[in-house]
Amino acid sequence: MSFNRYVRNDPSNQDFQVNRRALVEDEVLNDEFKHIFDKCWIYAGHESEIKNKGDFKTRSVCGRPIILCRDANEKIRVYLNVCRHRAAVVCRESEGNSKGFFCFYHGWSYNINGELDGVPGKASYPPSFDQSKLGLAQPAQVDNYKGFIFISFNPDVEPLPDYLAGAKEYIDLIVDQSPDGKMEVLEGTQEYDIKANWKLLVENSFDDYHLITTHSTWLNYMKRSGVEIKKPEKGHLMPSHGIGKALGNGHAVIDNVNFRGRPVAKWIPLYGEAAKPVIEKIRKELVNRLGEVRATRVADTNRNLVVFPNLVLNDGSAVTIRTFFPIAPDRMQVTAWALGPVNESVEARAVRLDSFLTFYGPGGFATPDDVEALESVQKGMATFKEVEWSIMSRGMAKEGEQLNTDELHLRAFWLRWSELMSEKNKLETT
Amino acid sequence: MKITGEVTRSVIEDFLYREAFLLDQWNLDEWLKLLTDDCTYHIPSNDAPKSESSKALFLIADDYRRISERVNRLKDKNAHSEFPHSRTRRVIGNVQFYEPTDSVNSLLKSFIVDANFVIYRHRREGDIRTYVGRYEHEVRLIDSQLYLSKRKVLLDAYELGSMGLVSFIL
Numbered sequence: 163m164s165f166n167r168y169v170r171n172d173p174s175n176q177d178f179q180v181n182r183r184a185l186v187e188d189e190v191l192n193d194e195f196k197h198i199f200d201k202c203w204i205y206a207g208h209e210s211e212i213k214n215k216g217d218f219k220t221r222s223v224c225g226r227p228i229i230l231c232r233d234a235n236e237k238i239r240v241y242l243n244v245c246r247h248r249a250a251v252v253c254r255e256s257e258g259n260s261k262g263f264f265c266f267y268h269g270w271s272y273n274i275n276g277e278l279d280g281v282p283g284k285a286s287y288p289p290s291f292d293q294s295k296l297g298l299a300q301p302a303q304v305d306n307y308k309g310f311i312f313i314s315f316n317p318d319v320e321p322l323p324d325y326l327a328g329a330k331e332y333i334d335l336i337v338d339q340s341p342d343g344k345m346e347v348l349e350g351t352q353e354y355d356i357k358a359n360w361k362l363l364v365e366n367s368f369d370d371y372h373l374i375t376t377h378s379t380w381l382n383y384m385k386r387s388g389v390e391i392k393k394p395e396k397g398h399l400m401p402s403h404g405i406g407k408a409l410g411n412g413h414a415v416i417d418n419v420n421f422r423g424r425p426v427a428k429w430i431p432l433y434g435e436a437a438k439p440v441i442e443k444i445r446k447e448l449v450n451r452l453g454e455v456r457a458t459r460v461a462d463t464n465r466n467l468v469v470f471p472n473l474v475l476n477d478g479s480a481v482t483i484r485t486f487f488p489i490a491p492d493r494m495q496v497t498a499w500a501l502g503p504v505n506e507s508v509e510a511r512a513v514r515l516d517s518f519l520t521f522y523g524p525g526g527f528a529t530p531d532d533v534e535a536l537e538s539v540q541k542g543m544a545t546f547k548e549v550e551w552s553i554m555s556r557g558m559a560k561e562g563e564q565l566n567t568d569e570l571h572l573r574a575f576w577l578r579w580s581e582l583m584s585e586k587n588k589l590e591t592t
Numbered sequence: 593m594k595i596t597g598e599v600t601r602s603v604i605e606d607f608l609y610r611e612a613f614l615l616d617q618w619n620l621d622e623w624l625k626l627l628t629d630d631c632t633y634h635i636p637s638n639d640a641p642k643s644e645s646s647k648a649l650f651l652i653a654d655d656y657r658r659i660s661e662r663v664n665r666l667k668d669k670n671a672h673s674e675f676p677h678s679r680t681r682r683v684i685g686n687v688q689f690y691e692p693t694d695s696v697n698s699l700l701k702s703f704i705v706d707a708n709f710v711i712y713r714h715r716r717e718g719d720i721r722t723y724v725g726r727y728e729h730e731v732r733l734i735d736s737q738l739y740l741s742k743r744k745v746l747l748d749a750y751e752l753g754s755m756g757l758v759s760f761i762l
Contacts (some may be wrong), residue, residue: 163623256639350637350649353751376672379665386661473600500649512646515652524752525635525652527665530673530759531743 169580170551171573175557178573181432185359190583192489197582198471199224203303203325204311205473205485206230206240210309210346210504216259216274221497224311224487229253229263229298230311230359232457233275238306240313241276246585252298268282270306272298308337309345310483326411332417335382336477338460339426339501341447347483348515349517352498354524358489358536363496365577366532367474367484368406368416368466370566371556374399376535380521380528384394384422388431391421404464404568406557412470412578413569420464420520425480425514426503427461433513440509468571470578480518593715595736596628604689604705607731612627612682614748615761620663623761628741629733631656634746635758651758652745662761679714680760700739701733709745711762713755721755724748 168184170177184190206223207230218231220243227243229252245252245265252263252272260271271280276298284293301313305322310333312322323330337345356363366372374381385391392401404418423430427445429438448457464478474484481501486494502514521528554576557568564570593610604626607626614623618761634645635652645653654662665671695702711723730742745762749755 164705243612346648347646349643350640351751352637352649353639353753355752355754356756356757365634378670379668382668383661383665386664514646515645515649519651519653523649523651524756525650525704525758527661530757531671534673558682 166580166582166584169576171577171580176555178555178569179412179551179553179559180576181550182543182552183552185361185540186491188491189489191569193583195225196487198389198579201319201582202316202317202471203305203319203322204471205310205316205469205483205537206304206313208309208310208345208483208499208501209306209311210344210349211236212238214259216261218253218256218274219259220253222316222487225250226266226301226315228301228313231274234273235275238311239276239300240311241300243487245270246278246296246299246300252503268391275361276300296470308333314374326469327411327413328407328471329411329415329467332409332415332465332477335460335463335465336475336481338452338456339448339481340505342450342504344504345481345501346504348500348502348511350500352496352523354496354533355366355489355499356486356494356496356533356536357492358487358494358533359491360494360503361575361579362539363486363494364468364472364474364534365572366536367476368468368571369568369569370400370404370406370416372532372535372571376531377528378529383520383527384430384432389422389435398565399567400565404517406564406566406568407573408571408574409467412575413468414574415465415467416545416566416571418464418480418566420462422479423517424461424464424478425510433517437513440507440513461520461579464550468575470575478520479521480514482518482522492543558588595691595733595738599691599701599703599733599738601687601689603738604703604731605684605687607704608684608687608707610728611740612684615657616680616682618677620668620761624660624663626655626738626740627743628734628739629656629658631739631741633659633743633745633761635663635747635762638747638749638751641746650750655681667762672760673757674717678760680711682711684709689722689731703731703733705731706730706752709762713760723755723758 165310168181170179171586182409204224211219212230212232213238215232218229226387229241229243230394233239233580243251243253252264252265269282273279273548278296278427302317303319322452330339394400402419402421406416409412420428427441427448429564467475470484477480482498484498486496488494500518513570554569554572557564557570593744603717617676621663633654636650640648666674669675689703689705707727713721720730729745733739
């Protein structure tokens with residue numbers, strides 16, 4: 163049995179509980195910034211967002227303003243968006259194409275390779291002033307896996323492929339949807355706040371136990387549109403079979419037989435008759451390229467993947483990239499994008515975008531009710547002194563396969579969280 | 593509301609006020625009757641206000657069928673994000689309209705209507721959420737009555753942010 167202040171894991175008694183303080187206390191959030199967000203690989207963007215030389219995007223990652231850009235040699239670069247002189251942000255536009263970045267405060271300028279190439283009145287600086295060492299600062303590590311760009315503020319972090327562990331297999335299943343082997347982030351970003359602890363969205367993103375009650379209006383909508391919603395088998399809650407799986411390093415996934423349609427490549431009546439040949443063509447290409455077995459794997463399963471700590475790749479009604487950062491114990495900022503194969507046909511792209519909105523996003527038929535659930539949980543958390551523990555033991559008595567409605571995958575996240583948070587405790591006590 | 597004379601700004605305004613009133617009352621069945629059966633309801637993502645829903649990710653891109661499904665959903669107690677219903681109050685102003693040339697030359701009369709809006713959304717024990725932006729509608733005149741044939745909501749904010757959701761009809 164492992165036990166600390168926040169996570170009680172007792173496999174011999176088949177018990178797993180999370181202390182609600184972990185979702186409420188300022189102290190926990192401060193530690194999370196230090197021991198999780200500053201230690202792990204964190205998703206920063208996708209290579210398709212900066213296609214050409216000089217393209218840039220700016221955003222906030224782990225509270226830091228960053229610039230994501232393609233330098234003069236077409237290399238992907240990530241800079242901290244801050245002037246070396248006095249810290250003003252050097253790029254205040256959200257996106258564009260530029261030869262460099264200019265700090266308007268005192269006029270220092272940087273080229274697209276991050277070098278400081280202009281300092282007004284340079285003669286007044288003493289000889290020790292070394293312009294060549296004052297380029298834009300960068301995170302300690304930058305790497306990308308199949309187009310997904312990650313950064314880390316931890317110089318000693320393990321290599322990205324090792325860190326991603328079993329999650330790579332699931333990213334591959336997404337990328338394999340593209341005939342060119344490349345995916346792209348589509349225009350249009352959903353950015354919204356949720357008044358809840360960020361870890362609740364981790365849990366919610368791959369918790370199928372809630373689907374039937376939280377999303378009954380979505381299920382009704384699907385049914386009325388002609389989607390067959392089968393009665394669950396005995397002992398099951400979901401219309402199709404699905405499992406929960408830990409992937410190492412806190413990453414985990416639910417992996418379900420598809421019943422709800424997929425832009426790649428399972429047609430449902432909701433897509434309309436005109437979309438039928440479009441989806442069939444995609445399916446054919448998939449089988450030709452990947453073979454029947456792999457094509458079936460790609461096209462006939464839905465997967466919700468959590469890459470520890472805060473990246474969610476939902477590959478269901480469409481493919482979403484969702485990332486979120488806490489700004490208070492009871493508040494997070496969520497950013498969600500749609501991802502699609504490059505060179506997707508106009509018709510298939512339209513199906514993808516329409517299908518996305520059937521479920522996901524602040525105006526979708528399901529996400530708003532997730533948000534309501536999370537905010538409701540956070541309200542309930544105010545009783546954390548009286549009702550201390552949340553129960554997360556579903557599936558613990560089972561040998562072997564765990565269902566998507568069990569909680570093994572949630573426990574995998576929390577165990578890694580607990581491990582990282584308690585390494586710090588060890589350090590502090592020694 | 594039968595239109596007897598010329599379609600003037602105040603006629604358009606009366607129509608917009610009626611629509612706003614029905615939405616604030618959550619009288620969604622009556623509201624649905626103001627829509628043509630090919631009506632669309634779009635809210636682009638905040639960073640892509642000029643894009644099209646077939647090319648960019650929107651917050652909402654409903655055809656008429658999905659608008660009716662949205663109404664069905666919002667009348668269901670299991671639409672948890674809107675149960676109990678938000679209290680909303682909308683103020684509409686700066687109404688401008690014109691009749692595009694293809695309408696002037698056609699039997700089917702339609703008007704492009706632009707209007708500013710402020711919507712306050714109240715939830716129990718929650719802070720007031722304020723939605724500010726511009727409607728870009730198309731209104732059609734059929735048998736001396738006005739109907740909405742395109743309903744587009746453009747939010748001013750750079751991101752949806754503290755508004756959180758667009759779970760009610762804006």
